[in-house]
Amino acid sequence: MWGEWMVYINGIKCIKCGACVGVCPTQALTLTEKGIVFDKTKCINCGACIQICPANAISKE
Amino acid sequence: MNYSSEYDIIVVGAGPGGSMAAKTAAENGSKVLLIERKKEIGAPVRCGEGIGLESLKGIDIEIPEKSYSFQIGGAKLVSPDIQNDIVVKTDQTKGYVLDRKVFDKDLAIQAGRAGAEIMVKSQVIELLKNENKIIGIKVETDDGIKEINSKIVIAMDGAESTIARMAGLNTTSDLYNSDTGYEYEMVNVSCDDLIEIYFSKEYAPRGYLWIFPKSKDVANVGVGVGGKEAPYAKEYLDKWINGPMKERFKNAQPVAIKGGLIPVGASREQLVADGFMVAGTAAHQVDPIHGGGIALAMKAGVLAGKIAAQAIKDNDYSKERLMEFQTKWNETEEKKLKKRLKLRKALEMLNDEDLNVVISSLDDEDIEKLLEGNFPPVVTKVLSKRPQLLKAIGGLIK
Numbered sequence: 001m002w003g004e005w006m007v008y009i010n011g012i013k014c015i016k017c018g019a020c021v022g023v024c025p026t027q028a029l030t031l032t033e034k035g036i037v038f039d040k041t042k043c044i045n046c047g048a049c050i051q052i053c054p055a056n057a058i059s060k061e
Numbered sequence: 062m063n064y065s066s067e068y069d070i071i072v073v074g075a076g077p078g079g080s081m082a083a084k085t086a087a088e089n090g091s092k093v094l095l096i097e098r099k100k101e102i103g104a105p106v107r108c109g110e111g112i113g114l115e116s117l118k119g120i121d122i123e124i125p126e127k128s129y130s131f132q133i134g135g136a137k138l139v140s141p142d143i144q145n146d147i148v149v150k151t152d153q154t155k156g157y158v159l160d161r162k163v164f165d166k167d168l169a170i171q172a173g174r175a176g177a178e179i180m181v182k183s184q185v186i187e188l189l190k191n192e193n194k195i196i197g198i199k200v201e202t203d204d205g206i207k208e209i210n211s212k213i214v215i216a217m218d219g220a221e222s223t224i225a226r227m228a229g230l231n232t233t234s235d236l237y238n239s240d241t242g243y244e245y246e247m248v249n250v251s252c253d254d255l256i257e258i259y260f261s262k263e264y265a266p267r268g269y270l271w272i273f274p275k276s277k278d279v280a281n282v283g284v285g286v287g288g289k290e291a292p293y294a295k296e297y298l299d300k301w302i303n304g305p306m307k308e309r310f311k312n313a314q315p316v317a318i319k320g321g322l323i324p325v326g327a328s329r330e331q332l333v334a335d336g337f338m339v340a341g342t343a344a345h346q347v348d349p350i351h352g353g354g355i356a357l358a359m360k361a362g363v364l365a366g367k368i369a370a371q372a373i374k375d376n377d378y379s380k381e382r383l384m385e386f387q388t389k390w391n392e393t394e395e396k397k398l399k400k401r402l403k404l405r406k407a408l409e410m411l412n413d414e415d416l417n418v419v420i421s422s423l424d425d426e427d428i429e430k431l432l433e434g435n436f437p438p439v440v441t442k443v444l445s446k447r448p449q450l451l452k453a454i455g456g457l458i459k
């Protein structure tokens with residue numbers, strides 16, 4: 001069972017910079033040509049990605 | 062395009078580091094494959110594009126005129142109250158504001174000329190392993206997913222690095238040692254041939270704001286802030302542009318938005334495994350003070366490429382053999398980075414009033430000393446003006 005909330009990435013605010021990928025401790029995020037791909041099965045709800053996003057594009061859902 | 066199913070060396074990421082690694086390894090006789098996720102190497106840019114002449118010394122590469130936008134004669138450091146500044150015109154501060162779209166692609170072209178094979182729009186998604194040995198990669202391309210074998214994989218996949226972690230090396234950026242940058246490229250910003258650095262706890266907590274000119278009236282205008290403050294990076298920059306800098310930016314218009322993660326905790330300790338190396342910004346080989354990582358990635362790429370090619374000739378790709386990279390890096394660049402990490406941690410303790418005093422009491426020669434790692438004379442000078450900083454910066458004398 002994974003965590004109590006889900007990472008939501010606002011595709012319009014996201015500038016595809018990859019910062020969230022670099023701080024995610026479980027490799028739940030990957031940057032692809034199309035944008036960020038989120039793997040909810042890997043996420044441990046640590047919130048690091050939310051804290052690092054310079055465009056404030058990530059929130060809890 | 063036709064690719065083999067086996068290479069001596071696979072380099073992941075065609076940033077400045079990866080291209081230099083691929084070029085160097087190919088020049089030294091290895092069969093090399095360079096793999097890049099982006100469909101066009103160099104684009105989009107996520108960088109302030111500044112590079113110092115001093116930092117390029119020792120790298121055997123020519124920077125063609127088309128690869129830079131503007132030649133820089135020095136740096137201007139501005140105090141938080143914008144009342145004082147220090148202009149430094151030395152080799153440490155002279156340099157270029159690059160056109161990284163052209164620069165990065167040109168380095169990849171040079172790697173190709175040296176004999177490296179190149180894949181673009183191809184994302185490495187997995188490492189192939191035989192027990193603990195890395196023996197290749199799995200890559201997603203337009204033609205489907207392929208497995209390609211190698212003797213050595215060099216991961217130079219930048220700040221968003223995931224590859225080294227697949228090899229069991231911890232390269233995750235912790236928030237305390239991470240900065241994020243947010244930047245506009247703007248027109249109608251009048252500029253001299255100086256990069257401008259603005260210190261401010263109010264507008265750039267644990268970081269700074271910058272104006273890096275790309276011509277007389279175009280500049281990269283950005284902010285870098287410490288991990289905790291990252292979600293407000295854009296807000297800080299907007300407030301600064303519309304607040305204290307209103308006059309300067311009154312006609313400014315953005316033509317691009319750039320941003321990203323900058324690991325500022327100095328190099329990771331573990332850089333190699335069996336059949337595997339990680340280098341450049343992926344290994345946090347970035348200047349902890351200003352966050353510059355282009356030249357360091359290139360140096361790391363050359364060193365990794367050379368050692369990997371020699372290991373191929375020696376027919377030994379073990380962790381012990383590749384350890385030479387880690388040892389050499391620590392003996393050379395890392396020493397400077399560790400010193401600058403110490404300086405970064407001291408600077409973090411200063412508030413805006415402290416910084417006003419510091420900048421009004423120092424001159425260009427003092428800054429040069431700081432950049433060279435010669436702290437004691439500068440610390441003594443600052444303490445004579447502001448004795449209460451003893452606790453914050455006294456440690457730099459030791």
Ligand SMILES: Cc1cc2nc3c(=O)[nH]c(=O)nc-3n(C[C@H](O)[C@H](O)[C@H](O)COP(=O)(O)OP(=O)(O)OC[C@H]3O[C@@H](n4cnc5c(N)ncnc54)[C@H](O)[C@@H]3O)c2cc1C
Pocket residue numbers: 073074075076077078079096097098099103107108109110111112183184185186217218219220221222223224241242243244283319320321322323340341342343347352353354355356358
């Ligand atoms: C806002 C900002 C401003 C900056 N300003 C400056 C500056 O002014 N001066 C300076 O020197 N440095 C600056 N830096 C830092 C600099 O951009 C980096 O340190 C530098 O680009 C590192 O080079 P690299 O070759 O290690 O990695 P990168 O240039 O990041 O290259 C890595 C490459 O790997 C590719 N890649 C990643 N994962 C995969 C995968 N799985 N498969 C295939 N390819 C992959 C990426 O697409 C990328 O092209 C700045 C950084 C930021 C975020």
Ligand code: SF4
Pocket residue numbers: 007023024025026027028029042043044045046047048049050
């Ligand atoms: S919350 Fe933590 S684990 Fe989940 S995606 Fe963000 S950084 Fe990764």
Ligand code: SF4
Pocket residue numbers: 009013014015016017018019020021036052053054055056057058
């Ligand atoms: S850190 Fe934010 S802006 Fe950058 S890629 Fe992740 S979601 Fe997008």
